[in-house]
């Protein structure tokens with residue numbers, strides 16, 4: 405769960421103390437420094453620490469353990485997650501000695517843009533970013549009909565879930581993204597929007613910086629299964645929803661899952677108001693087993709029961725993502741079963757006609773079939789929206805552009 409490069413180094417042990425148990429809220433108590441036994445007086449407690457990935461309480465605990473006042477951690481958090489600064493030399497209200505120590509932490513420049521495409525059809529922007537290990541991930545910035553901007557985030561390089569219709573599943577599985585790498589995708593979109601003059605108000609502390617151009621909505625529907633990288637996704641949500649950081653309302657964030665039931669409840673406990681999207685895509689276990697191997701471990705009924713058992717939240721919405729595949733899951737019976745499940749969970753359905761990508765074994769249904777499917781589900785009581793994928797002219801399928809880049 406916690407990535408520590410060198411377990412024998414004092415910095416790594418300190419990081420372990422600060423980060424272990426974050427999902428369960430068991431932060432180290434003030435003054436608990438037994439883990440640091442063996443640190444020499446001159447050891448830099450920030451060396452090789454991934455500061456960009458730490459939620460504010462963990463950052464404060466780290467500073468406290470390093471003998472620094474808590475307000476310095478607050479200052480740093482503001483530089484990182486409000487001003488979106490990645491250059492230590494510009495953090496001028498931090499003492500020079502502290503900045504010199506922080507400069508030995510892990511690099512803050514965790515992603516580099518390498519490819520950008522803008523759709524001539526709907527102005528969505530797809531950006532391929534390289535991790536410091538040189539792996540390609542995607543993020544998509546999508547202007548919506550409402551006038552708002554939604555950003556789609558990746559959580560992993562590749563994906564182990566092996567869904568048969570997914571371009572990302574064909575890429576090699578390389579790494580989980582860190583919380584900092586997830587957050588940095590949002591920071592990238594903010595800087596891009598700010599450069600384009602898309603600022604709006606409401607930034608913590610009233611600063612007129614790149615954060616003033618942040619997207620309205622975030623969806624974890626890019627590369628990877630977010631619940632297979634739960635700690636990093638949870639930490640990223642903490643940072644993104646921190647009122648002293650990005651200050652997103654959790655109601656504007658949706659985390660998608662293919663159906664990793666064991667982690668759904670953990671996510672919902674840690675972030676009760678974040679929305680959940682279930683990539684359903686089939687209404688019988690026979691078909692879903694074929695399309696999404698996760699279904700063999702967590703059949704449809706079990707996942708429905710897990711969602712039903714979540715503690716109630718006044719704000720959490722549940723959606724079903726339903727990729728429509730020609731001749732596979734687009735019958736009237738599918739529409740009726742889908743409607744029944746949606747009614748049971750009070751879920752909204754997004755029906756998304758499949759976007760064929762080179763090498764895909766599936767096709768998009770005919771237009772009339774799509775419309776009939778939606779009509780049948782709606783008449784059966786489903787709240788359902790037909791959604792076309794954005795950026796159909798720039799490689800709309802998730803993982804398609806990153807695959808091109810990797811190739």
Ligand code: SF4
Nearest residue numbers: 563565567570573628
């Ligand atoms: S659809 Fe989602 S969960 Fe399935 S392989 Fe693709 S990225 Fe992974």
